[in-house]
Amino acid sequence: MSKPVIEVNNLYYRYPRSNDYVLKDINFSVEKGQFLAITGENGAGKTTLSLILSGIIPQAKGGKMHGNVIVCGLDTQKEDLAVLSQKIGIVLEDPETQLFTTKVFNEVAFGAENLGLPREEIIKRAKWALKVVRLEGYEERHPTMLSGGQKQRVAIASALTMRPDIMVLDEPTSQLDPIGTIEVFEVVKELKQKYGMTIIMVTHKSEEIAAFADNVLVINQGELLTFGTPKEVFSNKEVIKKAWITIPQVSSLYLDLLDKGLQLEEFPILPEEGVRLVKQKIS
């Protein structure tokens, strides 16, 4: 096992002008190249945690933070955001507000421009990023004239030009239709497989967690409820009930069958698994 790229130790956080801690005693670590899904109900603190991982909280937004968060060996509370943004990129929840320039190419180049890199290098990186997210040919478009899935991919490309090792995505598909969702997931899968990036994704979609995530972190009212493989989490009745998690359809089918007195060999989370287990049972 390699050294973790993200380490979160005894993390507590409260927003400025607020007395309640919205994150309490959070501890976990993520290894290089892993896909971690973060889930939990509305207001649980998922967005706050994403912003903490990228150093924007508390550096740009203030508030009170205890404990420490180490990303690629850097302390997110102390390290320069210019340095951090080249280690950890973030795609925000709302596709509208994170695109603020007037051309896709400028949008994608914005971060690298801020780093003060040479012009040729920026153009090279922006072209590469647009290729990765499959949006070549959209350079001159106005970002508002894109579909939801395209907007999120522009946002991913915008983070990619900083050449980070880790990508945090906060509910990138919550406002997308099925096609947009698939487009985004295809890109994220490629980031992980082809470029070996570590992926942290906030999402409610259990089917996707089952298919892509190595681990799942469940937050409940600011506390870490559980951390485990998708199978461990989805088969844990207490956790599911407490955090209002919807389990994959094939998993609920398993429970229905169990109710009716038919027990499959294992708890399935993927459709293929379900098919295999049912076939096994009836043959």
Add this chain to the structure above:
Amino acid sequence: MEGLLFGLVICYRLLTLILLMPLISMTTEVNQMAIGLVKLGMPYKIAYTATTALNMIPSLEEQVRTIMDAQKLRAFTVFEEGRIHEKLFAYPALVVPMVIGAMKKSMLVGVAMDARAFGCKKTRTYIDVIRFTTKDYASLVFLLTLIGVLTYFNLFC
């Protein structure tokens, strides 16, 4: 009488300014405006903040329309058929959510800019290059002449 006239003149001036604002954002690429301002010596943080705000005007208009639609759906028709004083009292209901929405939005845009290292370095690179061309010199000359002529008429006629 003179006071009234003076008031009217001021009103028209303000109106002209307000009516011309969208024209600026429609004809000038916002990004280029920012670069232009930086070239003229404005710190890039201020230039970008100002021009990004300008960029938000169209979406504010859209927001107002959304709120009005929401009001209509709840059978609120003062803006269509109400009397003047009714309309006057209905405006705060429109403006308050708009201002709050704009503040929220600008905070989110701020986060998005922070996430991409905005303002972290003293100097930044611009991939767009703007140059002063003959056209620019021509329009500059034209504008200065216009201002000169108007001032002349204002003062001496």
